[in-house]
Amino acid sequence: MRASGAERFGNYLLLIVFGCFALAPIVSIVVAALGPDDGGSGSSGLGNFGKAWEIGHFGTYLRMSLLVSVSVVVASVLLSILSGYAFGTMRFRGAGVLFYLFLLGIMMPTEAIVVPLYFDLRTLGLTDTYWAVALPQVAQSVAFGTFWMRAYFRSSSRALVEAARLDGAGHWRTLWQVLVPPARPALVTLIVLVFMWTWNEFLIPLVMVTSESLRTAPLGLAFFSGQYTSGFTLLAAGAVIVGLPVVLVYAFLQRHFIAGMLEGAVRE
Amino acid sequence: MSSPPGEPRKIGYLYILPALVVYGLFLLYPLGRAVHLSLFEWDGISLGKFVGLSNYADVVADAGLRAAFGHALVLIVFYSVLPVVIGLALASVLQRARVRGLAFFRTVVFLPQVVAMVVVAVAWRQIYSPDGPLNDVLRAVGLDGLARGWLGDYAFALPAVGVIGTWFETGLVTVLLLAGMARIPRERYEAARLDGAGSVAEFFAVVLPAVRGEIAVAVTLTVIAALRTFDLVYVTTSGGPGTSTSVPSYEVYHRAFELGQVGSAAAIGVCLTVLIFVITLGVNRIADRA
Numbered sequence: 393m394r395a396s397g398a399e400r401f402g403n404y405l406l407l408i409v410f411g412c413f414a415l416a417p418i419v420s421i422v423v424a425a426l427g428p429d430d431g432g433s434g435s436s437g438l439g440n441f442g443k444a445w446e447i448g449h450f451g452t453y454l455r456m457s458l459l460v461s462v463s464v465v466v467a468s469v470l471l472s473i474l475s476g477y478a479f480g481t482m483r484f485r486g487a488g489v490l491f492y493l494f495l496l497g498i499m500m501p502t503e504a505i506v507v508p509l510y511f512d513l514r515t516l517g518l519t520d521t522y523w524a525v526a527l528p529q530v531a532q533s534v535a536f537g538t539f540w541m542r543a544y545f546r547s548s549s550r551a552l553v554e555a556a557r558l559d560g561a562g563h564w565r566t567l568w569q570v571l572v573p574p575a576r577p578a579l580v581t582l583i584v585l586v587f588m589w590t591w592n593e594f595l596i597p598l599v600m601v602t603s604e605s606l607r608t609a610p611l612g613l614a615f616f617s618g619q620y621t622s623g624f625t626l627l628a629a630g631a632v633i634v635g636l637p638v639v640l641v642y643a644f645l646q647r648h649f650i651a652g653m654l655e656g657a658v659r660e
Numbered sequence: 661m662s663s664p665p666g667e668p669r670k671i672g673y674l675y676i677l678p679a680l681v682v683y684g685l686f687l688l689y690p691l692g693r694a695v696h697l698s699l700f701e702w703d704g705i706s707l708g709k710f711v712g713l714s715n716y717a718d719v720v721a722d723a724g725l726r727a728a729f730g731h732a733l734v735l736i737v738f739y740s741v742l743p744v745v746i747g748l749a750l751a752s753v754l755q756r757a758r759v760r761g762l763a764f765f766r767t768v769v770f771l772p773q774v775v776a777m778v779v780v781a782v783a784w785r786q787i788y789s790p791d792g793p794l795n796d797v798l799r800a801v802g803l804d805g806l807a808r809g810w811l812g813d814y815a816f817a818l819p820a821v822g823v824i825g826t827w828f829e830t831g832l833v834t835v836l837l838l839a840g841m842a843r844i845p846r847e848r849y850e851a852a853r854l855d856g857a858g859s860v861a862e863f864f865a866v867v868l869p870a871v872r873g874e875i876a877v878a879v880t881l882t883v884i885a886a887l888r889t890f891d892l893v894y895v896t897t898s899g900g901p902g903t904s905t906s907v908p909s910y911e912v913y914h915r916a917f918e919l920g921q922v923g924s925a926a927a928i929g930v931c932l933t934v935l936i937f938v939i940t941l942g943v944n945r946i947a948d949r950a
Contacts, residue, residue: 399756400759404759410765410830417827418771421782474676474678475675479672479676484672484673487672499933499936500933501929503932504690504929507697507926508690509686510916511697527685528686534683563669563671591776592777598894610778613776613778642771646770650766653773653832654835
């Protein structure tokens, strides 16, 4: 297709206008975070981050977020590999029904389960613990991960599985030595998505956690923005601190984010 | 569903077991408990009272809840309808001419999707604040009369929250549609050209039918996002001013943990689940049939 010069110019203009529209709010917060502190602490530029870190206790929150995110990623990816392997390469009675059960979890909103979870965990004395924040998110990610890994193993595995069986490999070795190595791209996508969801999750930690030491980064930011009213600079710096880890991962692996989020829409 | 490769194997159950245990305990069982709790009037502390389906009747009868679902409908226009319209226009124009930098553009417009909603909320709260950038711009062009604290305004708070949704969903929808349009075979455009179709006729004859599936996915994702907008509402307005931005997902939290109406909160959660279910299945059914 040939485009005229005018059409091409118009297209670039569109790209730039929409690119700016998408970036402006994010850029504005970075710019605000780097300006002189309007709250009167006298810091400016990168010094704002140090000040926000100190006043807002972001060190504690980031540690908790990192702990929760890493453990949810490791646990849910491992469980998803196992269950996706079974659904994708084996035949057993009730596989269809069981798989639809997992699909239900992809559609289930956190709002529906957080209320009973809170009261049942409270009865068990588990609210305000790391487990109350992490385990429900492992369950949510396992639902998606099972769907994701099943699709991958199903599309890639037939010849590989048969070759491995001829070589006399058992089902355990077939999985880890034959199927998992070439699954790296699919696994990276799953890892970045689960990391992003867990890092950004707000409702579960908000409901489950009361101690300050167990707050995750987004939760800490929300409380900071509620309490700190002497200006916007340090709040913006805090927001940058909380948002940055996921944005950094995205900058390097954006293909995986986009592919995963677009394909992850339930389609059977 | 085609059958997977490999022979029948009982060992499959063992592989599924660990995932199923976590999933069952922390997702399926709570959903069952939500249905159970929704049949009671319970403040979370004392003994609950069985009330049957009255919490569900309230979804229709209770003015506050009706309003919350009404607000969700308004948000769907902002989260879903606007992004799909803008995304269709944008993607089809960009698709017509080969421009450089499309990959970079994709990365940029998708960025709002990956930033934590709390961060997004903090940024936009500043944009909308009485002395924020939006009002600065309005005053600069002489529209002082329009300047206001947008999120504290009864008439404008809900649309203001909606615009935030439009902002972060448009990128997702555009990227999705660009991917769909890139798959349209060139011959179809050429056939339309030979029939003498202009760019508008071409859009309706070639582009729109080809991206039906992508539109269905976009609608599903964005409508669900509109129904689950808890973090944004919590940080920007907490449902206010008054109840002008209360939405069902915020009501779940508010009722269960602030008002002590656990049964009602559980019922709203169950309704949201059913709604999301029906929308997902319905939209995909329509897309398949068309």
